[in-house]
Amino acid sequence: MSSRADLLASGVATLTAAGIEGAPRDARLLLRWASGLEAAAFSARLSDSSPADETARFAAAIALRAARRPVSQIVGGREFWGRRFAVSADVLDPRPETETLIAAALDGPRPEAVLDLGLGSGCILLTLLAEWPETIGMGVERSPAALALARANAEAHGVADRAQLLEGDWFAPVRGRFGLVVSNPPYIPEAEVEALDPEVRDWEPMGALAAGPDGLADYRTLAAGLDRALAPGGRAILEIGAGQENDVAAIFAEQGFRLHAAHPDLDGRPRALEFRRSEADFR
Ligand SMILES: C[S@@+](CC[C@H](N)C(=O)[O-])C[C@H]1O[C@@H](n2cnc3c(N)ncnc32)[C@H](O)[C@@H]1O
Structure with a gap:
């Protein structure tokens, strides 16, 4: 299992390579959404391991964002x-x-x-x-x-x-x-x-x-x-x-x-x- 911080870094790299402006902001938003955590709890638990379902949700979200789907459509709001x-x-x-x-x-x-x-x-x-x-x-x-x-x-x-x-x-x-x-x-x-x-x-x-x-x-x-x-x-x-x-x-x-x-x-x-x-x- 990877830590959330590692996942975040790899998500940022994927989105940057796909030419997404604001890749760090989007990757962070998508990982927080995948984790289901509130902003403060998410920041406090960045070094924790990411459970398998969260990791899979994040990977799918990053793939969609790399295909230029808007963040709002991925998170649904x-x-x-x-x-x-x-x-x-x-x-x-x-x-x-x-x-x-x-x-x-x-x-x-x-x-x-x-x-x-x-x-x-x-x-x-x-x-x-x-x-x-x-x-x-x-x-x-x-x-x-x-x-x-x-x-x-x-x-x-x-x-x-x-x-x-x-x-x-x-x-x-x-x-x-x-x-x-x-x-x-x-x-x-x-x-x-x-x-x-x-x-x-x-x-x-x-x-x-x-x-x-x-x-x-x-x-x-x-x-x-x-x-x-x-x-x-x-x-x-x-x-x-x-x-x-x-x-x-x-x-x-x-x-x-x-x-x-x-x-x-x-x-x-x-x-x-x-x-x-x-x-x-x-x-
Ligand atoms: C620019 S969007 C605005 C949506 C929303 N009001 C907003 O500000 O986010 C324009 C909306 O008008 C709808 N629309 C386009 N032509 C229309 C028509 N002839 N009659 C009724 N709605 C129409 C579109 O389907 C779309 O949902």
Whole structure:
């Protein structure tokens, strides 16, 4: 039996040879996951021998990571806004950038009802419902496998009774109006998919990533349908990709929405665009 420290060193070597950036961090995370130990206990017991089942789990995890599978998919979860969301190859790995949208939403008035278009793991809608215990929500997702995972996450976070999660194409299954509409739609131009990191290109669902030749196809659909889903005085907040601010603002302006704020991510880049109706509305 090898010690955990020896296993860790060999895992780091394998991942480094496979060209994984951050190999020591990933190997440590995977060994801790394989051990089932909490962070403090893991550090204290690094020189202990690793039991056979743990060693086998770690070896399998290192092989997957060397094949560029994201750590979140190997360990089956990801932390987002302080909560753990189950993650699989059927959903986008919740990104830290998307927390910009959460911060922007929570910074404004609490809506009675929120609509999330393109649920994925459900990280956006379910976080907002967990933060706003008096709010109800509706979420839409085209992929049945992603929807099933979002439903499991809703149960895990105790918000399932306030979340209506529906399968469908953007606004098609939506009924009613919402004080807040949020979405992190696919926004990568098709031609750029090939150049993405293998972790994303080879392991994340293409239907969560690519959006037509210019990456803006889904913003056009969302802008065109927003008027009938947004309550009077409501807000819409959408995540965007790098450099898309002006194009997306123009698409929404054409449909009668003005850019109220462009919320920057931790790198200072506009990441979440907040829209309101251009005219004071009395609907
Ligand atoms: C970029 S992912 C975002 C997932 C999640 N909201 C997040 O932020 O991690 C976009 C999601 O939209 C879904 N989607 C793509 N086209 C759709 C459509 N026409 N109708 C409904 N959902 C769609 C994808 O399956 C994917 O789950």
